[in-house]
Amino acid sequence: MTDDDVPFNRNFPLLPGVVEEVRPGVRRILCNNPSPFTFSGTVSYIVGKGKVAIVDPGPADEAHAAALLDAVRGETVTHILVTHTHRDHSMNTARVKAATGATVYAEGPHRASRPRFESEKHNPESGADRDFRPDLQVKNGDVIEGAGWKLEAVATPGHTANHLAFAWPDRDMLFVGDHVMGWSTSIVAPPDGSMIDYMASLEKLTARSEDLYFSGHGPEIPEGPRYVRFLIRHRQAREASILHRLSKGEADIPTIVRAIYIGIDPRLTRAAGYSVLAHLEDLVGRGIVATDGDPVIGGTYRLASS
Helix, strand or coil: HHHHHCCCCCCCCCCCEEEEEECEEEEEEECCCCCCCCCCCCCEECCCCCCEEEEECCCCHHHHHHHHHHHHHCEEEEECCCCCHHHHCCCHHHHHHHHHHCCEEEECCCCCCCCCCEEEEEEEHHHHHCCCCEECCCCCCCEECCCEEEEEEEEEECCCCCEEEEHHHHCCCEEEEEEEEEEECCCCCCCCCCHHHHHHHHHHHCCCCCCCEEECCCCCCCCHHHHHHHHHHHHHHHHHHHHHHHCCCCCHHHHHHHHHHCCCCCHHHHHHHHHHHHHHHHHCCCEEEEEECCCCCCCCCEEECC
């Protein structure tokens, strides 16, 4: 399977700072932080009317905070919900909380999916917001209720260890953060991310009934569970491609990336390497692939049977 087999939708004409009511009770505002990783920018959501929640206040961006606050002028922000602690989602929380006094809900501070191996250097490109602390820590199944809305926390680790989605079952909606995106696949970069957790979290969503997904970047995703099945097949195909390359002999991660990511944007090569590492970490854990020492970004990998 290639990327072309996933029905990506990159049609998202929303302009930064413009408030769009995308469904009754759901408004969205785009931050002006486009990049190869964020698409056209981070999307913040306003849930409810009158007394509202803001989902993912975005990066440390004064103009975006002002646009959010302007959108809720005359209303009361009672809740701030944060899907995960990457800087493009959580850094503006302090600014919005200071202006509104709202209570901040999230799974918890940033943490890695597993302990860092001795040989691993800290990855400065992980994008982690290591200073973030919620007022209230939320776990899977917790219900957060406001005026006219009720959201359920859905633990979706993988992209980060503390990733949450927020379901609005009454409206058949799910705010999925960066776990599922309509414009691209999500980055899973160990040790912050875990492919084992990510795949389990995808499977978890296929068993849920919410059909319309609102993502942290890009357009909404109709038929969410069906789309998630495409993503699962895509990751399984990526794993198969890695194993196919290793069947020809041992290889390091840059060699595997060149073999399976044909025509990749050079700016995404490093991220692709970490995604391959996430697959390899899973394969080593399952005894299918072997390496000398811990599975790390600089390692060389081979089929366990060879």
